[in-house]
Amino acid sequence: MSEEKETTPTNFIRHIIDADVKAGKNEGRVATRFPPEPNGYLHIGHAKSICLNFGIAEDYQGTCNLRFDDTNPHKENTEYIEAIKEDVRWLGYDWGQRLFFSSDYFDQLYGYAVELIKAGKAYVCDLDADAIRAYRGTLTEAGRASPYRDRSVEDNLDLFARMKAGEFEDGARVLRARIDMAAPNMNMRDPTLFRIRRGVVHHQTGEAWCIYPMYDFTHPISDAIEGITHSLCTLEFEDHRPLYDWVLDNISIACHPQQIEFSRLNLEHTVMSKRKLTELVNDGRVQGWDDPRMPTLAGMRRRGYTPKSLRMFCDRIGVTKSDNVVEMGVLEACVREDLNDNAPRRMAVLRPLEVEIDNYPEGEGEVIEAANHPQNEAMGSRQLSFSRRLYIDRNDFREEASKKFKRLVTGGEVRLRNAYVIRCDEVIKDAQGEIVKLRCSYDPKTLGAKPEGRKVKGVIHWVSQDHALEAEVRLFDRLLHHPSPDTATDGGGFKDQINPESLSSLRGCFLEASLSGAQPGEVFQFEREGYFCVDKDHSPAQPVFNRTVTLRDSWAKIDPPRKSQ
Ligand code: ATP
Ligand code: MG
Numbered sequence: 196m197s198e199e200k201e202t203t204p205t206n207f208i209r210h211i212i213d214a215d216v217k218a219g220k221n222e223g224r225v226a227t228r229f230p231p232e233p234n235g236y237l238h239i240g241h242a243k244s245i246c247l248n249f250g251i252a253e254d255y256q257g258t259c260n261l262r263f264d265d266t267n268p269h270k271e272n273t274e275y276i277e278a279i280k281e282d283v284r285w286l287g288y289d290w291g292q293r294l295f296f297s298s299d300y301f302d303q304l305y306g307y308a309v310e311l312i313k314a315g316k317a318y319v320c321d322l323d324a325d326a327i328r329a330y331r332g333t334l335t336e337a338g339r340a341s342p343y344r345d346r347s348v349e350d351n352l353d354l355f356a357r358m359k360a361g362e363f364e365d366g367a368r369v370l371r372a373r374i375d376m377a378a379p380n381m382n383m384r385d386p387t388l389f390r391i392r393r394g395v396v397h398h399q400t401g402e403a404w405c406i407y408p409m410y411d412f413t414h415p416i417s418d419a420i421e422g423i424t425h426s427l428c429t430l431e432f433e434d435h436r437p438l439y440d441w442v443l444d445n446i447s448i449a450c451h452p453q454q455i456e457f458s459r460l461n462l463e464h465t466v467m468s469k470r471k472l473t474e475l476v477n478d479g480r481v482q483g484w485d486d487p488r489m490p491t492l493a494g495m496r497r498r499g500y501t502p503k504s505l506r507m508f509c510d511r512i513g514v515t516k517s518d519n520v521v522e523m524g525v526l527e528a529c530v531r532e533d534l535n536d537n538a539p540r541r542m543a544v545l546r547p548l549e550v551e552i553d554n555y556p557e558g559e560g561e562v563i564e565a566a567n568h569p570q571n572e573a574m575g576s577r578q579l580s581f582s583r584r585l586y587i588d589r590n591d592f593r594e595e596a597s598k599k600f601k602r603l604v605t606g607g608e609v610r611l612r613n614a615y616v617i618r619c620d621e622v623i624k625d626a627q628g629e630i631v632k633l634r635c636s637y638d639p640k641t642l643g644a645k646p647e648g649r650k651v652k653g654v655i656h657w658v659s660q661d662h663a664l665e666a667e668v669r670l671f672d673r674l675l676h677h678p679s680p681d682t683a684t685d686g687g688g689f690k691d692q693i694n695p696e697s698l699s700s701l702r703g704c705f706l707e708a709s710l711s712g713a714q715p716g717e718v719f720q721f722e723r724e725g726y727f728c729v730d731k732d733h734s735p736a737q738p739v740f741n742r743t744v745t746l747r748d749s750w751a752k753i754d755p756p757r758k759s760q
Contacts, residue, residue: 225257235469499728499743666738
């Protein structure tokens with residue numbers, strides 16, 4: 196990675212690898228892989244796995260493969276493949292030449308299955324899916340042997356070849372490992388290795404195959420073929436590890452990677468299952484995979500989250516074996532931290548109220564130089580246009596003074612950020628009594644200088660009416676009400692938790708003119724408002740900005756403080 200990198204905190208996986216390297220295991224080599232299934236877009240949970248796998252490869256001078264785990268052609272497609280590649284790259288990782296597909300190994304997988312059959316360790320079973328389930332037994336009861344378990348090697352070879360040749364219908368037969376129907380671990384009770392899927396066109400192999408290998412058979416062999424040393428996966432695969440090892444121990448492949456499990460990332464107010472995210476997209480509950488409210492990397496990118504902030508987040512949450520749910524505030528704090536350092540400052544008025552400065556000459560104006568960042572001079576400056584007619588934010592004015600309100604009140608003074616001190620002399624209202632305009636006066640001696648003989652505490656932002664850029668600004672709130680939407684019991688599932696007010700659009704916002712050249716993806720701090728990113732729907736004629744994150748943590752108000760686990 197090109198940028199400077201914080202040192203990644205160590206974790207139990209790195210301890211295992213340290214010991215392996217020290218002991219000279221795998222000749223000291225470290226090879227990992229990130230194995231997404233191309234059946235959806237990547238989400239923040241995947242970022243944890245990417246940072247872990249690619250991060251370890253970087254730190255141990257090893258390699259990390261990007262491998263598409265593509266054995267289920269029904270749900271997979273090339274749009275997902277391209278999106279996943281883009282997201283991994285965007286996060287800051289490079290697989291170089293190491294791009295692979297499990298489907299690259301279909302021939303070899305078939306060959307290893309034949310080996311198992313020849314050794315009496317796999318058989319073709321004619322039971323249907325329901326029967327296989329019924330025969331499997333339960334956690335407290337041993338399973339029963341399939342009536343096809345003792346088929347001869349010759350029959351099995353013949354039937355398996357005919358499965359491959361497309362002679363049988365979907366579900367008519369499967370190839371199963373012959374392990375132990377009484378094994379306490381259900382995954383070892385003669386698991387399915389290959390199934391028939393006729394008539395689907397695979398995005399990589401076309402119509403070449405009508406049998407497809409199962410994950411538990413494909414994954415260990417793909418890892419071994421690629422010479423992976425440490426196969427890192429999430430905890431739900433812990434019970435599959437004996438099968439992972441069994442497969443590799445019973446075929447003629449020398450390499451035997453070590454599977455190590457860690458806990459998945461769960462985020463509050465978020466669902467992470469691709470099935471559920473697909474439902475949100477397909478049901479039109481969001482505007483697509485890259486909707487800024489989605490926990491996808493594409494959504495977060497569109498919202499203005501930076502790769503650095505996500506890597507920082509992955510470092511902070513760490514890698515352990517205990518399940519937990521991370522608060523949204525932790526993620527947003529990382530985003531804020533990066534943007535606070537790196538986002539240029541701008542002024543934007545989201546709820547405009549007209550101000551006219553009566554003692555500022557009509558038709559005249561001036562240009563004020565303002566720093567792009569209060570602490571970082573290297574970020575340079577931009578020019579602000581000042582004139583007689585301005586906008587300020589409605590929330591920055593009140594008719595009545597109060598001790599707490601440090602902004603503009605009738606008869607009171609306030610500083611316009613980067614410019615002069617003004618006083619509100621008169622409030623103009625329409626027939627309904629709504630405030631439509633403030634008549635003010637300014638003190639010409641206060642540009643970059645303190646007002647003489649009096650204290651002005653408040654500072655508010657503003658833009659010049661004649662120069663401002665009109666824009667739409669989109670604000671986002673949590674997409675799902677319940678902090679743990681997967682387990683919410685007060686409704687019928689996560690979709691009942693959808694917050695109908697998660698997207699609000701403010702039209703008629705006014706931005707300082709220097710934002711006219713902003714490009715989609717750029718993020719700014721709108722002073723006193725938060726961080727905002729130029730949306731992909733943006734055009735110079737119709738500017739659109741997304742609020743990336745507020746300046747301060749707003750989640751504390753939504754979720755009362757809890758003890759952290
Ligand atoms: P789903 O169950 O929603 O389909 P998945 O885990 O099957 O998701 P994959 O595409 O297979 O999705 O995941 C690729 C890799 O990312 C796997 O190694 C998986 O363990 C890891 N991963 C997926 N979700 C998370 C998560 N929430 N936290 C950490 N790692 C994850
Ligand atoms: Mg998976």
